[in-house]
Amino acid sequence: MVPLALAAKLGLPVVDVDGMGRAFPELQMVTFYLDGIAATPMVLADEKGNTSLLSTINNVWTERIARAATIEMGGSTMTAIYPMTGKNIKESGIRNILSLEEQIGKTIRLAKQNNVDPIKEVLNKADGFELFRGKVSDINRKTESGFARGVATFEGINEYKGEKLEVRFQNEHLIAQTEERLLCVTPDLIAVLDAETGLPITTEGIRYGARCVVIGMPCHPKWRTEKGIEAVGPKYFGYEVGYVPVEQLMKKGGLV
Amino acid sequence: MGVYRIGIDVGGTHTDAVLLDQYNQVISETKSPTTEDVSVGIYTAMRKIIDEAKVPREQIKYAMLGTTHCTNAIVERKRLNNIAIIRIGAPATLAVKPLIGVPDDLRAVLGKYVYLIRGGHEFDGREIVELDEAHLYQIAEEIKGKVDSIAITSVFSPVSQTHEQRASEIFKEVLGEETSISLSSEIGSVGLLERENATILNAAVVNVAKTTADGFINALKNEGIEAKVFFCQNDGTLMSIEYAVKYPIFTVACGPTNSLRGASYLSELTDAIVLDVGGTTTDIGVLVQSFPRESSLAVEIGGARTNFRMPDLISIGLGGGTIIRIGEKGEFTIGPDSVGYRLPEKALIFGGDTLTTTDVAVALGKVELGDASKVAHLEKDLLNRIYLNMVNLVEEAIDKMKTSAAPVPVILVGGGSILLPEELKGASEVIRPLHSGVANAIGSAISQVSGQIEKVYALAEIGRETALEQAKEIAMSEAISAGADPQTLVIVDIEDVPLAYMPGNATRIRVKAAGDLAQAAMNEPV
Numbered sequence: 001m002v003p004l005a006l007a008a009k010l011g012l013p014v015v016d017v018d019g020m021g022r023a024f025p026e027l028q029m030v031t032f033y034l035d036g037i038a039a040t041p042m043v044l045a046d047e048k049g050n051t052s053l054l055s056t057i058n059n060v061w062t063e064r065i066a067r068a069a070t071i072e073m074g075g076s077t078m079t080a081i082y083p084m085t086g087k088n089i090k091e092s093g094i095r096n097i098l099s100l101e102e103q104i105g106k107t108i109r110l111a112k113q114n115n116v117d118p119i120k121e122v123l124n125k126a127d128g129f130e131l132f133r134g135k136v137s138d139i140n141r142k143t144e145s146g147f148a149r150g151v152a153t154f155e156g157i158n159e160y161k162g163e164k165l166e167v168r169f170q171n172e173h174l175i176a177q178t179e180e181r182l183l184c185v186t187p188d189l190i191a192v193l194d195a196e197t198g199l200p201i202t203t204e205g206i207r208y209g210a211r212c213v214v215i216g217m218p219c220h221p222k223w224r225t226e227k228g229i230e231a232v233g234p235k236y237f238g239y240e241v242g243y244v245p246v247e248q249l250m251k252k253g254g255l256v
Numbered sequence: 257m258g259v260y261r262i263g264i265d266v267g268g269t270h271t272d273a274v275l276l277d278q279y280n281q282v283i284s285e286t287k288s289p290t291t292e293d294v295s296v297g298i299y300t301a302m303r304k305i306i307d308e309a310k311v312p313r314e315q316i317k318y319a320m321l322g323t324t325h326c327t328n329a330i331v332e333r334k335r336l337n338n339i340a341i342i343r344i345g346a347p348a349t350l351a352v353k354p355l356i357g358v359p360d361d362l363r364a365v366l367g368k369y370v371y372l373i374r375g376g377h378e379f380d381g382r383e384i385v386e387l388d389e390a391h392l393y394q395i396a397e398e399i400k401g402k403v404d405s406i407a408i409t410s411v412f413s414p415v416s417q418t419h420e421q422r423a424s425e426i427f428k429e430v431l432g433e434e435t436s437i438s439l440s441s442e443i444g445s446v447g448l449l450e451r452e453n454a455t456i457l458n459a460a461v462v463n464v465a466k467t468t469a470d471g472f473i474n475a476l477k478n479e480g481i482e483a484k485v486f487f488c489q490n491d492g493t494l495m496s497i498e499y500a501v502k503y504p505i506f507t508v509a510c511g512p513t514n515s516l517r518g519a520s521y522l523s524e525l526t527d528a529i530v531l532d533v534g535g536t537t538t539d540i541g542v543l544v545q546s547f548p549r550e551s552s553l554a555v556e557i558g559g560a561r562t563n564f565r566m567p568d569l570i571s572i573g574l575g576g577g578t579i580i581r582i583g584e585k586g587e588f589t590i591g592p593d594s595v596g597y598r599l600p601e602k603a604l605i606f607g608g609d610t611l612t613t614t615d616v617a618v619a620l621g622k623v624e625l626g627d628a629s630k631v632a633h634l635e636k637d638l639l640n641r642i643y644l645n646m647v648n649l650v651e652e653a654i655d656k657m658k659t660s661a662a663p664v665p666v667i668l669v670g671g672g673s674i675l676l677p678e679e680l681k682g683a684s685e686v687i688r689p690l691h692s693g694v695a696n697a698i699g700s701a702i703s704q705v706s707g708q709i710e711k712v713y714a715l716a717e718i719g720r721e722t723a724l725e726q727a728k729e730i731a732m733s734e735a736i737s738a739g740a741d742p743q744t745l746v747i748v749d750i751e752d753v754p755l756a757y758m759p760g761n762a763t764r765i766r767v768k769a770a771g772d773l774a775q776a777a778m779n780e781p782v
Binding site for chain 2: 048071074138141143196209210
């Protein structure tokens with residue numbers, strides 16, 4: 001929302017494109033990086049009045065230095081990053097992403113108004129899959145090296161009764177698996193929704209006892225390339241599983 | 257010797273009271289009007305149930321009070337404290353001022369003295385900047401004599417409370433002990449704006465809570481009852497009166513919680529939809545394993561976003577006093593306004609001049625009440641259409657709350673529930689339990705006893721599993737020593753906040769356990 005608020009304040013247009021088509025925790029994890037576009041020159045600023053201008057040898061270094069600086073600046077900074085041409089953004093960006101977000105939000109709002117199941121509607125809109133329904137039985141999160149890392153454990157309800165789901169996250173949900181089955185893994189999207197309203201619950205918002213539906217959605221095809229999987233796939237985050245698209249995992253009942 | 261308890265629910269229009277024995281059997285019940293001076297209504301209701309029950313006063317050992325006074329005060333923007341709002345966090349947080357997104361009329365009442373001062377902490381416990389004590393002294397002088405309650409919210413205070421506590425000391429030093437102070441770190445949760453809103457609302461209802469508590473205590477004293485006194489909380493557990501007057505915001509949703517819990521107890525059902533039909537509105541909630549289904553999203557109180565976990569409810573403008581207006585061509589509207597507590601003088605069947613939902617039900621022979629001849633002249637066809645519409649409103653609301661299309665049991669409670677038919681679409685059965693008119697007060701009387709622990713653990717030494725286990729055990733034994741039945745104990749809430757600024761992976765763990773009041777404990781002299 002920050003770019004929208006800023007653009008509104010400055011009277012500037014916002015381009016309906018981003019470099020992820022989802023959320024990832026590190027700043028080189030964008031489709032611009034896959035196409036070799038540099039993240040710097042980059043500016044960081046905090047509320048105390050500190051600013052810094054970075055020029056780095058590659059985007060992984062930008063991430064390292066910017067995160068270290070951000071931690072020192074209090075964990076939250078405003079940045080200007082990835083300067084590029086219009087051609088770059090057309091070729092390397094993921095288009096219509098703000099519109100899609102708006103549509104998903106609208107879907108949830110209208111579902112509530114029209115008394116239909118919001119989760120079904122979201123799944124339709126985003127070509128997603130219901131992975132699990134459960135109650136949060138534990139949420140273990142810690143902040144380390146500038147990330148909110150952790151595991152949320154869900155005890156199954158309804159048809160998932162007796163099963164236990166673990167969702168591991170680093171700022172964003174990255175892998176969802178039960179003891180027997182792998183359900184969805186990065187770069188495909190995992191979202192935890194409130195079972196009643198369909199509204200998303202962030203990793204910080206998950207609370208003990210909450211009833212949730214965990215859904216999986218296919219990521220943008222740019223991420224399903226070799227370089228994409230290398231940059232944001234399960235191995236990068238230290239999970240010992242290979243990437244399998246969510247639609248395939250669902251087809252074979254998640255068995256690996 | 258028997259041990260008895262009183263459960264009271266003070267609503268906007270009615271004060272309900274019940275007297276239960278140690279087996280939770282209803283000995284006596286009553287419903288009387290809520291009065292301007294709360295204690296009079298409580299006193300009247302209590303007097304009635306005690307006289308009726310004829311139990312020795314000294315055997316009444318517990319008195320539980322559920323009240324929606326704080327909620328009503330916020331919703332109506334009346335009887336609120338004169339408050340000052342202090343946010344400690346500058347130069348951070350300046351872009352979004354306190355009370356943002358709160359309705360204008362509420363901001364007008366609460367936003368007269370708003371200060372953003374330098375201080376607060378980072379996520380890891382470091383100071384953003386040093387606390388601006390000089391500014392705090394200056395503010396204290398400025399608001400002297402103008403406010404009687406102060407809300408203090410510091411950035412990341414769940415991680416470090418030091419700035420909030422220091423600010424509290426300064427205000428006490430300058431303004432004296434009479435000024436109430438609400439600290440956001442006591443209310444909890446990391447998100448600044450929701451925590452701040454909750455703290456502001458808390459500061460605003462301190463007087464209302466105190467008046468209600470005093471009213472209750474005086475009413476008991478006048479009756480010569482020396483009972484342990486509790487307030488009901490949002491989550492269906494009890495809290496001490498001392499704590500309740502400091503942090504009354506934890507009582508704001510106890511009304512619906514009590515009515516749902518009471519409905520569950522009376523119907524002996526654990527999973528069902530509950531309709532609480534009052535004079536003005538019908539609240540529809542869902543019981544899951546005898547407790548209200550909670551909304552896991554931010555809840556608004558009086559239009560202000562907060563961080564509380566509340567029963568997931570919908571409210572429709574249909575009650576026993578809802579006004580029906582009929583146009584010239586036979587078109588009609590149902591509510592949303594109501595004659596409310598003035599039903600006994602306003603409704604046609606009681607000789608009044610206003611057509612209400614109750615009149616419609618009486619005219620159609622669904623209910624026997626008042627003087628039916630006063631509504632006999634009304635056209636039956638039209639009334640049937642109106643009634644059908646009323647039922648439709650309810651059925652739609654039931655459907656909204658359901659998670660699947662399968663029919664579920666529906667429990668009707670509240671005085672207005674006589675309006676509703678024996679069958680409802682989407683309901684597998686419609687249950688009207690005995691004593692359903694005072695389900696709220698019963699829910700209040702059967703509230704659970706809880707135990708809580710909040711402690712910093714060094715996870716590097718003992719590991720998280722062990723720390724959690726230890727915390728759970730302590731919370732459970734606290735609950736048991738407070739009188740909870742070990743058989744019914746469950747962990748109702750766990751929260752852990754990592755304290756990155758302390759060595760050894762220090763984490764603050766808060767666990768709450770709750771269970772029913774043990775019968776054994778009730779048999780022992782207290």
